[in-house]
Amino acid sequence: MLRHIAGRVLGAVPVVLLVALGIFALVRLAPGDAASTLAAEDATEADLARMRAQWGLDQPVLVQFFYFLTNLARLDFGTSYRYHAPVTELIGQRLPATIELAVIALLIAAAIAVPLGVATALRKGSWLDGLGSLVAVLGVSAPSFWIGILLVLFVSGYLNLLPSSGRIPLDVPLREMTGFVLIDSLLQGQVGVFRQGLEHILLPATTLAFGMIGIIARISRSAVIDVGQEEFVVTAVAKGLKRREVVRNHLLPNATVPIITIIGLELGTLISGSIVVEVVFSWPGLGSLLYSAVTSRDIPLTTGIVISYTFIFISLNVLVDLVYVLIDPRLRVGRA
Amino acid sequence: MHDTSRIDDAVLEADQLSLFLRAGRGTELKIVDSVSFSIARGEFYALVGESGSGKTVIARSLMRLFPPNTLRMEGRLVVDGVDLTTAPASRVQRMRGRSISMIFQEPMTSLNPLMTVERQIDEAIAVVGGMGRRERRERVVELLADVQFANPGSVRSMYPHELSGGMRQRAMIAMALANNPSLLIADEPTTALDVTIQEEILQLLLRLRDQHGLSILFISHDLSLVRRFADRIGVLYGGVLMETGPAHELIDHPTHPYSRALIDCIPRRREAGKRQAGIDGLVPGVADWFDGCRFAPRCPRMAEDCRHGRIEMTPTQPAQVARCLHPL
Numbered sequence: 001m002l003r004h005i006a007g008r009v010l011g012a013v014p015v016v017l018l019v020a021l022g023i024f025a026l027v028r029l030a031p032g033d034a035a036s037t038l039a040a041e042d043a044t045e046a047d048l049a050r051m052r053a054q055w056g057l058d059q060p061v062l063v064q065f066f067y068f069l070t071n072l073a074r075l076d077f078g079t080s081y082r083y084h085a086p087v088t089e090l091i092g093q094r095l096p097a098t099i100e101l102a103v104i105a106l107l108i109a110a111a112i113a114v115p116l117g118v119a120t121a122l123r124k125g126s127w128l129d130g131l132g133s134l135v136a137v138l139g140v141s142a143p144s145f146w147i148g149i150l151l152v153l154f155v156s157g158y159l160n161l162l163p164s165s166g167r168i169p170l171d172v173p174l175r176e177m178t179g180f181v182l183i184d185s186l187l188q189g190q191v192g193v194f195r196q197g198l199e200h201i202l203l204p205a206t207t208l209a210f211g212m213i214g215i216i217a218r219i220s221r222s223a224v225i226d227v228g229q230e231e232f233v234v235t236a237v238a239k240g241l242k243r244r245e246v247v248r249n250h251l252l253p254n255a256t257v258p259i260i261t262i263i264g265l266e267l268g269t270l271i272s273g274s275i276v277v278e279v280v281f282s283w284p285g286l287g288s289l290l291y292s293a294v295t296s297r298d299i300p301l302t303t304g305i306v307i308s309y310t311f312i313f314i315s316l317n318v319l320v321d322l323v324y325v326l327i328d329p330r331l332r333v334g335r336a
Numbered sequence: 337m338h339d340t341s342r343i344d345d346a347v348l349e350a351d352q353l354s355l356f357l358r359a360g361r362g363t364e365l366k367i368v369d370s371v372s373f374s375i376a377r378g379e380f381y382a383l384v385g386e387s388g389s390g391k392t393v394i395a396r397s398l399m400r401l402f403p404p405n406t407l408r409m410e411g412r413l414v415v416d417g418v419d420l421t422t423a424p425a426s427r428v429q430r431m432r433g434r435s436i437s438m439i440f441q442e443p444m445t446s447l448n449p450l451m452t453v454e455r456q457i458d459e460a461i462a463v464v465g466g467m468g469r470r471e472r473r474e475r476v477v478e479l480l481a482d483v484q485f486a487n488p489g490s491v492r493s494m495y496p497h498e499l500s501g502g503m504r505q506r507a508m509i510a511m512a513l514a515n516n517p518s519l520l521i522a523d524e525p526t527t528a529l530d531v532t533i534q535e536e537i538l539q540l541l542l543r544l545r546d547q548h549g550l551s552i553l554f555i556s557h558d559l560s561l562v563r564r565f566a567d568r569i570g571v572l573y574g575g576v577l578m579e580t581g582p583a584h585e586l587i588d589h590p591t592h593p594y595s596r597a598l599i600d601c602i603p604r605r606r607e608a609g610k611r612q613a614g615i616d617g618l619v620p621g622v623a624d625w626f627d628g629c630r631f632a633p634r635c636p637r638m639a640e641d642c643r644h645g646r647i648e649m650t651p652t653q654p655a656q657v658a659r660c661l662h663p664l
Contacts, residue, residue, distance in 0.1 A: 231445040238399055239511065240433025240463040249459065253450050329495040330449060 008321050012314045017069075019310040023303055024068050033057060037297050038081060077304030082296045087304035090289065095308070096179030097167060098278070098285035102270040104182075104201050105208035110263060113213040117220025117259075122247065124225065132217060139214030144273075148207040148280040155203060162203050165282035168196050204281040208274055212266050219262040223255035230254070256327055264320030268313040347518045347551040348375040348398070352411035353421070355390070355397055355575075357622075364408065367393055367622045371411075371577040372649065373570045375519065375551050380542065382554045382562035382583070384598070385572030388619050391555045394572075395523045398553070399436055400428045416518055433463050437512035441524040443504035447496040453480070453507050454492035460514035479510040483540060502533035509540065516548060523555045538565050560602040563587045571595045574620045574630040577649070581656030591652035591663040594631045629660070637662050 035051040043051075052058045056067060071077065077087035120132035156164035167181055168174065174193055177184045182201070185193035227233065228251060236250040237243075271286075278287035286305055293301035325331045355368035368390040375381040385391045396402060397409060400420055409421040416435045420428060440446040448456060457476045461467060467475065480488030483506040496504055505525055512520055522541065526534035542565060544550055556562050562569060563583055570580040571594065579592040590596045600613040617634035620626070628643040629635065635642065641661055652663040 231440060231442055232448045234396075234401055235438075235440065235446045235508070235511075236448070236459075237401060238432055238438045239460045240429065240431075240515075241459065242429065245459075249451075250448050254448070328450060330497045 004325060005322060008318045012318055015314055016310060020069060020072055020307065021065070023306055024065055027299055027303060028061070034081075034299055037299075072307065077307070078300035080293070080298055080301040082293070082298045082301065087300050090301065091286065091304055091308055093179075094284060094286045094289045097181075097283060098271055098274055098287060100180050100182060101201060101205055101208065101274055101278070101283060101285060102267060104205040105212070105270055105274075106263065106267050108205055109209035109212040109216055109266070112209070113216035114220050114259060116213070117217040118224050118247075118252070118255075120217070121221040121224035121228070132221065136214035136218050139210050139212070139217075142210065144207055144211055145276045145280055147210050148204070148277055151203050151207055152280070162199050164203060167200050167284055168193060172196065204274075204277050204283050207280070208270055208277050212270065216259070216262055216266065220255070220259050223258040224251055227251050227254040253327070257324060260323050260327070261320055264316050264323070268316045271312050272309040345377050346374040346414075347377050347379075347416065348553065349412070349414045350374065350394075351414075353394070353397075353413050354410040355393055356408040356410065358406050358408060365622055366575070366625060368397075368575045369625075371572075373577060373580050375553060375568075377518070377551055378545060378549045380545060380552045380554060380565060380567045381570065382556055382566035382568070383570045383572060384556055384559050384562060386557060386619050388574070388621070389572040390575040390622075391557075391572050392523055395438070395521050395553065395555045398519075398521055399432055399438055400425075401438075433460055433512075433517070434515045435517055436519045436521060437515075437517040438521040438523065439505065439508045439512050439525045441527050443501050443508055443525075443528065444496075446508060447504055449496055452493055452495055453499070457492075457507070457511045457514060460511045464515050475514070476510075479513060480507070482513065482544070483507070483510045501529050502536060505529065505533075505537055506540065509537075509544070513544065513548070513550075517550070519551045519553065520544075521553045521555070524557070525554075526561070527557075534561070541565075559587075559598050563602075571598065575622055576630050576659060578631065578660070579652075579656065579658040581653065585653060585656060589653060589656075589664075591656055592631075592658040592660045593635045593637050593662075593664065595658070596664055597634075637664075 033052070034055060035048045035057060039048055039051060049058070056064060059067075075088055077091075079085065080087050080090055083090055116132055116135070120126075120129040123129055152164040155161050163169075172193055174181065174184055174190065175188060177187055181197040182194060185191075185197055232254075233246060233250055236246045241249070274283075274285060275287035275291055277283065278285045279291050282288070286308065290302065290305045292298075293305060351372050352370045353368065353372070354366060354370055356364040357367050359365050371390075371394065373381070373383075383391050383394065393407075397407060398413065398415065398420065404425070411421060413420045415431065418427060418431060418435075420431075423431075447453075451459075454473075454476050457479060458472050461472045461475055476492055477488045480491055485491045485503070485506065491499070491503070491507075496507075499507065508525075520541075525541075526537050529537065538561075541552060541554075545552055554562060554566065559569075566583040568581065569583045569586050571578045571586075571592065573594050579586065579590065579595045586595060587599060590599055597613075597615045601615065615634060620630055620633070628641075628645060629638075629647050632638045632642040639662055647659050647661055649657045649659050650663075652658045652660070
């Protein structure tokens with residue numbers, strides 16, 4: 001078991017290295033360098049050379065890459081040009097908001113999509129199945145910024161039900177503990193703040209969830225249909241189990257592996273894909289930070305955020321692999 | 337009602353059973369035509385046929401394992417006094433695992449890979465209810481010992497992938513016997529197993545039949561296998577029951593030319609220079625029903641009248657019936 005985990009974690013190292021190399025190369029390929037970006041308008045060629053020497057930009061590329069990797073290993077991405085603060089600190093401040101948004105979006109999506117997928121699989125070919133396909137196609141093809149704007153216009157603007165931007169009103173006092181508004185407010189017993197946090201997160205999370213519902217529902221549907229053709233399901237029926245029991249004890253557990261896979265992958269894409277939604281809803285997360293980093297050519301911050309996304313994505317994949325082991329006894333290698 | 341081998345103490349009675357596959361848009365495909373046979377308490381009845389003869393469909397229709405919108409049943413199919421062709425779904429569901437149990441061809445895929453042997457057997461016991469956790473646990477061990485696991489205590493906590501093919505099939509049998517059913521349907525349960533394991537499973541089934549008065553419907557394509565174990569044999573061909581009767585008599589004196597041909601195909605010690613017998617031609621597909629005898633195109637005794645009308649089951653020997661106008 002421990003060996004399995006170690007194997008999965010070690011297997012992720014080459015991926016991180018490859019991504020690091022890619023980011024390093026992209027930054028070097030972009031026209032101009034840090035010195036020319038940051039230098040004052042009237043800087044001379046000599047000033048630029050001095051800056052390059054100071055930051056090691058005059059060193060051979062391989063040496064620079066080595067420095068880049070050693071800093072990466074220490075989780076040191078340097079100082080943001082724009083915010084004049086350590087990149088790691090900036091990311092640390094923004095990450096909880098993004099995770100909170102992604103997790104709530106995932107909960108909304110899974111709560112709708114998994115039952116929908118299972119129900120459409122059990123009633124294949126019915127009107128419900130048709131409706132499920134329609135929802136899936138709509139969800140996958142509608143761009144999230146469009147859905148977001150529609151929701152803002154309708155729910156916030158027209159119905160005036162929910163706020164359209166931010167995490168909590170600026171004047172609300174909330175001491176930061178975990179960085180997650182929903183958790184902090186509960187820990188401090190501030191139910192009102194919790195409600196406000198929930199109201200704020202609902203629209204952006206629904207927008208994010210929209211695109212996932214289709215994919216998760218379709219994967220759940222085909223997973224359940226596949227398992228339904230397995231011989232052990234016939235055995236379960238022949239045993240005399242009720243249909244409900246067959247579905248609960250035999251169909252669903254065996255369908256969880258593909259469903260967990262897609263949910264894990266989708267959570268990764270959610271966290272890295274929330275950029276547009278965060279900008280639309282002025283959500284103070286990693287996505288809107290990346291947006292401002294890119295538009296202001298803040299290379300250390302951009303690099304740091306992209307690497308963080310990679311870490312998150314890979315960790316989620318490893319996590320999903322470990323969940324498989326919990327579900328499927330056949331994957332428990334080394335069991336006597 | 338020409339089956340002279342009908343018995344009063346019948347656990348199963350199929351009477352003019354026909355099965356139709358619903359092909360959609362109102363079209364139907366007849367896949368089994370007017371099959372009649374019965375199985376007495378404690379009897380080992382073998383239904384033998386080539387692939388495509390309809391034997392597996394009959395086996396599965398006995399438990400109504402097909403959704404009603406895919407298969408229509410006609411005639412009568414009575415198990416423990418309940419006619420399965422007309423019984424409501426809830427009644428049939430309550431018969432599964434209690435009156436009738438089933439084991440399958442592929443022990444590799446017929447057990448749930450995510451559940452331990454104990455949980456799967458326990459689930460079968462719990463179908464009836466009325467037993468506490470501890471009682472059920474003891475019953476699981478008892479059942480596993482009954483199917484000759486030397487160490488039921490350790491087998492029960494194993495997952496299917498940790499068992500060999502023969503062990504899985506025995507676990508399946510233990511599960512099928514959980515509620516002392518009156519009829520066990522065995523759908524080619526040994527086909528996927530080694531010859532030695534095959535023998536072991538068959539001996540086990542016979543012992544269980546003697547111990548529990550179990551009736552067994554054994555589906556097989558292998559006449560040479562079942563003739564050593566079965567009490568009675570039914571020979572299926574292209575969805576039609578051609579002949580049925582006591583095993584020894586049917587093997588020694590087949591009265592239907594198709595039974596004769598099948599028996600001639602049983603491999604024996606080779607005589608020098610002699611080719612292994614076979615049957616020329618192909619089994620007619622379920623899509624083309626033609627008039628007269630289904631075997632006529634391949635039959636060495638075919639006469640003009642075999643090609644017309646409907647041929648009924650008629651007694652050919654004191655205990656045998658065959659669907660043939662010119663029996664042997």
